[in-house]
Amino acid sequence: MLSELTVLEIIECGPRTRLGAGSGLFFLRINAPGWEKSAPGQFVMLRASIDQAEYLCARPFSICRLTDDYLGIFFQARGRATRDFAALKAGDRVCVWGPLGNFLPLDARVPTLILAGGIGIAPFVNYVDKHPDPEKITLEFGHRLPLGCYPFAELRPGCRASAHLEKNGRDREAFSALVKARIREFASSGIVLACGPTPFLRLVREFALKYKAETWLSLETRMACGIGACLGCAVKALLPPDVFIPSPAALAGPLQPEDTERFVQTCICGPNFRADRVLL
């Protein structure tokens, strides 16, 4: 669905420095009454204006929260488009299409380990919101900026969520060790979901393969359209050899020895991929 929607509020998250610099992390709330229901793990394409900007593409964002009242997006202002989004004000109009992409697996009975790094926490706020039994969820969150910069406090109560500040290499090693131990713990009877920077996802993937844990990685790639046409968001994945047209269904099952390496589009085959099927 494509809609023109109204910005309700945008806030820069977390404390300011003594010189007044903000975190560069923003939570955007968009008025979305009756907007399509989405499943956890999906994303939207967002653009601030239709004809004015020198850059032309919309940008993909995880759905961080979708309530009856609003669509919430958590993002980092890094380039020219996201800096423009950061300058949006209440009442501004934005163009949004979605929800797009496949779902993160959600099973009320299965112990679920969530591993989030930095802004990779975004899709999991919605995931925990929609989970029928948040007590089944354990969430480990690694971050570098103060915790208040992230929507960690927005996580619905009930899940076991812990935050781990990374100030130096030693912290990073400790978090890596925790990730490894947790994946090992959940390998036999649970599932693992992860989102964050690519080096973090590589680490999760390595342990997931080592301990044969069913693990899903939520990827972020450069996209122009979000709907499967531009072919700009391809990643290498392992597909059954008889599949000519890749789909989430073709990538859903456990890896088979005959599966072969192919390009698939993150937008329509993902953004959530089994760790054993995607090559990072």
Next chain:
Amino acid sequence: MSMDKNVATQKLAVSLKGVRASLDLKNPVLTASGTFGYGLEFSLYGDLRKLGGIVVKGLSLKPREGNPMPRIAETSYGLLNSVGLQNCGAKAFLKEKLPLLPVESLPVIVNLYAVATDEFAELAGLFAGEKGVAALEVNISCPNVREGGLLFGQDARMAAQVTAAVRKRCPDRPLIVKLTPNVTDIAAIARACVEAGADIISCINTISAMAVDLSTRKPLLAAVTGGLSGPAVKPVALRCVWQVSRAVSVPVIGIGGVRNAGDVLEFILAGASAVQVGSASFFCPDTAFRIVEELPALMDKYGIDDLQALRGSLRIEGGE
């Protein structure tokens, strides 16, 4: 539907009459190959049957994996790509995609990509008897793939050779040849293609280009160079359409930077019979549908009743 709306819809119809075959369209808005997937990707954002037609992603005999990432980059008012013609292959398209398209009310044009003349002929043969295919568009110009396309489109003799080979295998279907702007004299290539049997010329394909990231000192595309599209290329496309339409007697389809109804009318003034909407479909997935909706009102605003009469009617002060 009210009478007014009916009239408004009727006056959008265009007929692209080639030497051997014609393409009749309910309106002049097509979608460009490589920017509209296989059509169905966009069915959530508009009624495909309202479009003049669609040109699907370039198809090759065998599936192609395409180029390494990154494949796309934004430039000022443009989009640079080097996808490398990733596609499912002609046979998978015929089996798994074409049957899902509303071909009775939507002209579906296949775009052919190959690296040798006999491969082009073989590909054309696959579609020759296919009822759901309204026309063939031959890509002799894709600048993304090092081994092929570019060479055919940059040489009049080879462009003619490919056109003739496809024509022979597909004698009764409208044959569109899509030209590259990366040549010294696009009119000469167009003439060669028409003499070899092209019914319609479409132009332009992307402009060979590159972009650089100063902070990393790397090119923005893995393939280093790619093809530029988007509003940035529209003036080049208009110039090519103008030159080609004056050099050949067959219809011309304008492609390059179309993103609103005004752009469509500009291309028609310059000599096009129809246009293809390209990367603007990425920027907003309803672009082509919206252009069809907006055309009648814009034609009214400028007092245009007949698109056929508007074609090539650019007013040039003091003659030429």
